[in-house]
Amino acid sequence: MPSSSDPTPPTPNLNSDTEHVRRELYDLVVRMQFSPVEDTGPDDYTGPTYTPDECGLKVFYILSRWFATWTNLGEPHLPPDRLQELVRIEADPSSRFGIIFSEV
Numbered sequence: 001m002p003s004s005s006d007p008t009p010p011t012p013n014l015n016s017d018t019e020h021v022r023r024e025l026y027d028l029v030v031r032m033q034f035s036p037v038e039d040t041g042p043d044d045y046t047g048p049t050y051t052p053d054e055c056g057l058k059v060f061y062i063l064s065r066w067f068a069t070w071t072n073l074g075e076p077h078l079p080p081d082r083l084q085e086l087v088r089i090e091a092d093p094s095s096r097f098g099i100i101f102s103e104v
Helices: 019-033
Strands: 058-062 065-071 084-091 099-103
Touching (some): 019 065
Antiparallel strands (some): 058 065
16 A cells, blocks of 8 residues: 555556446546646746536546546647547556646
């Protein structure tokens, strides 16, 4: 088990299709995509001004893989077919959050 000073959370078990894993991944996606960025200056981008609910964030398991999808409200000039983000969630113990996104 990581110590309390270890900033890297344990990597979720992505081989399991349970509500517990889905909720854990949902929370990680929120932290990665919708939370303010730490250690920024006053003129730096600090994160989105919209919520995961406003973007319709969904985390789901299909074909033995975890995915996340949301509407990109930060880029309203994009054509409608490019507003929807879809990423595959993969384990990465070396990353800050224990997971990474892969483009679909």
